[in-house]
Amino acid sequence: xxxRPRRPAAVALVAxxxxxxxxxxxxxxxxxxxxxxxxxxxxxxxxxxAVWYAGLVLTFGTATAELDRRGGTVSVPTSIxxxxxxxxxxxxxxxxxxxxMTFEPTRxxxxxxxxxxxxxxxxxxxxxxxxxxxxxxxLRVGDPGDHQAVVPFVADDVSPVTLEPRAPKVSGxxxxxxxxxxxxxxxxxxxxxxxxxxxxxxxxxxxxTYDASYRGSFSGGFAxxxxxxxxxxxxxxxxxxxxxGRSQSVALIGTGRTVRGLSSRFxxxxxxxxxYVLLVRNGSAQGTIRIVIPR
Numbered sequence: 069x070x071x072r073p074r075r076p077a078a079v080a081l082v083a084x085x086x087x088x089x090x091x092x093x094x095x096x097x098x099x100x101x102x103x104x105x106x107x108x109x110x111x112x113x114x115x116x117x118a119v120w121y122a123g124l125v126l127t128f129g130t131a132t133a134e135l136d137r138r139g140g141t142v143s144v145p146t147s148i149x150x151x152x153x154x155x156x157x158x159x160x161x162x163x164x165x166x167x168x169m170t171f172e173p174t175r176x177x178x179x180x181x182x183x184x185x186x187x188x189x190x191x192x193x194x195x196x197x198x199x200x201x202x203x204x205x206x207l208r209v210g211d212p213g214d215h216q217a218v219v220p221f222v223a224d225d226v227s228p229v230t231l232e233p234r235a236p237k238v239s240g241x242x243x244x245x246x247x248x249x250x251x252x253x254x255x256x257x258x259x260x261x262x263x264x265x266x267x268x269x270x271x272x273x274x275x276x277t278y279d280a281s282y283r284g285s286f287s288g289g290f291a292x293x294x295x296x297x298x299x300x301x302x303x304x305x306x307x308x309x310x311x312x313g314r315s316q317s318v319a320l321i322g323t324g325r326t327v328r329g330l331s332s333r334f335x336x337x338x339x340x341x342x343x344y345v346l347l348v349r350n351g352s353a354q355g356t357i358r359i360v361i362p363r
Contacts, residue, residue: 163207215259244349
């Protein structure tokens, strides 16, 4: 009787291995769908604000922010005008401040040296980290301890601080014996433009411009110096002109002559409106001219 044909041993072994592999092989899992990258939002902020700082006038144009929830970049086109007689470069920082977070300009942001009477242009670029919006941020110009200019990106709760010079209306004449001083103008500032410096936050500079006349008869004329003027503050304190070599005019006034356009710069407490008095001094004689600085 013929029996069932036998499979070769090798064939049987292969079949067993294949069956075993089929039972134990893992089922391939589907490839996960990649999470979409955040889409940056492009926002423009028409700052269009000028600030006066350290002898320069900086005008910030329309800022552009390209941010997602992780951050991004902000660029601020900036013009820098130098109305003074000397070349100047701004040394103060210009930062973006949002709450407790502060961002410096990138290395590509260069503040050029501006020739006297000229205007330069640059773009300030910032790398923002951890913010998806700068609506509540400000541009802040200056170091802590000095006056700082502030430009909000969205002017809701924060008012701009431009540090624009003020020119209170003044006039009057002070006579001290044979010396007469006629006040022409006054300017209140928070910087020293001829030094390219910003004043400390507690100080301001009041500059008065005047004509000085000598009505005496001495043939040698009258030597006018800083000893001939002073300023009385609203609280009665008397201050002299700054002794920095640039803040007080000196002139020899001939007999019966007038020297026009002299000036004195006084450092006064910042944020102190009221009535100031320009003192004209000539020996024991003294004249006075009132200067009112409004709020």
